[in-house]
Amino acid sequence: MHDSEPQNEPRKQRFEVADVFHRYLDQYQAGHRLSAEQHKVVRHIKDCRTAALGGHVEACDSCSHTRIAYNSCRDRHCPKCQAMVKEQWLAARKAELLPCGYFHLVFTLPHSLNPLVLHNRKLCLGLIFSAANRTLQSFAADPRWRLHGQLGFIGVLHTWSQTLIDHFHLHCLIPGGALSRDSQRWIRARKNYLFRLESLATCFRNLYLAYLRTLFDKGELVLPANWDHRQFEAILAKAGKTKWIVYAKAPFSGPEQVLGYLARYTHRVAIANHRLRAIADGKVSFGYKDRKNGNAKRTMTIDAEEFIRRFLLHVLPKGFAKIRYYGFLSHTRKKSAISQIRRIIDPLMVAPEEKKESIRETMQRVTGIDITRCPQCGTGRIVVITRIPAAFYRDTS
Numbered sequence: 001m002h003d004s005e006p007q008n009e010p011r012k013q014r015f016e017v018a019d020v021f022h023r024y025l026d027q028y029q030a031g032h033r034l035s036a037e038q039h040k041v042v043r044h045i046k047d048c049r050t051a052a053l054g055g056h057v058e059a060c061d062s063c064s065h066t067r068i069a070y071n072s073c074r075d076r077h078c079p080k081c082q083a084m085v086k087e088q089w090l091a092a093r094k095a096e097l098l099p100c101g102y103f104h105l106v107f108t109l110p111h112s113l114n115p116l117v118l119h120n121r122k123l124c125l126g127l128i129f130s131a132a133n134r135t136l137q138s139f140a141a142d143p144r145w146r147l148h149g150q151l152g153f154i155g156v157l158h159t160w161s162q163t164l165i166d167h168f169h170l171h172c173l174i175p176g177g178a179l180s181r182d183s184q185r186w187i188r189a190r191k192n193y194l195f196r197l198e199s200l201a202t203c204f205r206n207l208y209l210a211y212l213r214t215l216f217d218k219g220e221l222v223l224p225a226n227w228d229h230r231q232f233e234a235i236l237a238k239a240g241k242t243k244w245i246v247y248a249k250a251p252f253s254g255p256e257q258v259l260g261y262l263a264r265y266t267h268r269v270a271i272a273n274h275r276l277r278a279i280a281d282g283k284v285s286f287g288y289k290d291r292k293n294g295n296a297k298r299t300m301t302i303d304a305e306e307f308i309r310r311f312l313l314h315v316l317p318k319g320f321a322k323i324r325y326y327g328f329l330s331h332t333r334k335k336s337a338i339s340q341i342r343r344i345i346d347p348l349m350v351a352p353e354e355k356k357e358s359i360r361e362t363m364q365r366v367t368g369i370d371i372t373r374c375p376q377c378g379t380g381r382i383v384v385i386t387r388i389p390a391a392f393y394r395d396t397s
Contacts (some may be wrong), residue, residue: 015276017079017311020284021046024304027282031305038312044073048080054390062380068388076322077315079273086267087362089323090259093154095352096329096338097255099345101176103194104249104261107132107204108169110242112235116212117168119222122317123215128170129155131208133326138203139195140178140327147187149178152329152337154262157322160270162288163300164310171265173258176251179328179337186344192251201246209240266323270314279304 021042034042047053055070072081109117109128117124132155140151153174161167176189215221216232223232252258277285277299284307289295302310316322328337342349363371374380 014273015279016273017271017276018045018048019279020276020304020307020311023279024282024308028305028308032309034312035315037318038315041075041077041312041315044075045078045080048073048075048078051388052390055388056384057386057388058382059385060374060377060380061383063374063377065374065376065380066385070388071390076267077269079269079271082267082269083366084359084362086263087366088357089266090263091355091357091362093262094259096334097258097352098175098338098341099255099349100188101191101254102252102258103174103176103189104251105136105172105174105194105197105200106169106247106249107135107172107200108167108245108247109208110239110244111167112239112242114166114168115224115227116221116232116235118166118313119224120215122320123220124212125157125159125168125316125320127208127211127215128157128168129324131204131211132170132172134207135200135203136172136174136195137327139200145195147178147189149180149185149187150327151175151178152325152327152334154329155324155326156265158265158268159314159316162291164270164307164313166313173262175329175341177341179341183337183340184344186341191253194248194251197246197248201244204246205240205242205244209236212236270311 025042025046049055049070049072051070053071053073055068057066057068059066072078074081074085076082076085107128113124133153136151136153139145140147140149142148151174153172156171156173157168158171159166159168174194176191176194178187178189179185180187212221213236221232227235252261271286275287277287278301279285282304283301284304285299285301286307287297287299290298325331325334328334328341339351342351357365360370360372363369372382374382
């Protein structure tokens, strides 16, 4: 493995994660066992927008132009399939924005717990949400922190670092205030300060470790092969003495800044295709930001097998929700709570409406391209003339 400064030469070829799987997956599987979920994700990414998934033939109704469009896999881990899902999600969130500032906090697990998390993904990743929610709500309810009410927030889990190693952290987007217990008052937070970060980190650490202890005592945790009871106790003791990190990004002054920011975090996958620089001779090169050196742009080259291993580290358990909603933004409360908070903050405010967009409308808004207009003659309309069955695709997951 080696790092190097970015090259200024224009990229002559586009690479995809699917290319790595096509070239080196067999080699990787010779020495590694894939879980059922990892098998499914790999298959989806390899087959995405290929004949394996079927598709349709389109033709212009004015000229002779025809083209084949293959179906997407729609897997949440696929680098090709997040743009449309993201835009639809953002459209729904736009209708829920409040006329106030927003805070962005990040709760991070220490790397000493990584082996335990990797052996208990669903349980341990779920605990990050639980511990962060309980921490934030306890601070919001405590009069010492001025709010004395209930927070609402969106939590988005990320499991990776820029170099694809396991780095478990939760992004929390929080409206700048609390709804009183009787739901009749909106208590504004300070403009540039929500809670003391060191105190949040300590509370988060204690809660998370207490949750781990409870699971262990119930016999629900799977320990790594080289661990015994004493090793578990030693890791917990070490984590309890470690300074955990909760950090705050710059707060937003109003809701108009929030959507664009959300778009950068909610539907990310471990690595986007545009970050790949080269795939050759059993190696994969990709770009990353060096967080320790002012986000300087670097290029890292690693063995293809190691790249696959790192990518598959971030396949989430089946059914695991990586975006969750809490407090007055929870699914059971947000409809009535958002309307109430808007009435309190600004009785004359006209609430934004959620607009249902077609795929054509979304693509035109985002890219400026009308996908129904012929790219060759510029005047004809593209119509589907025949369907291509996914004859060789069988999803048995």
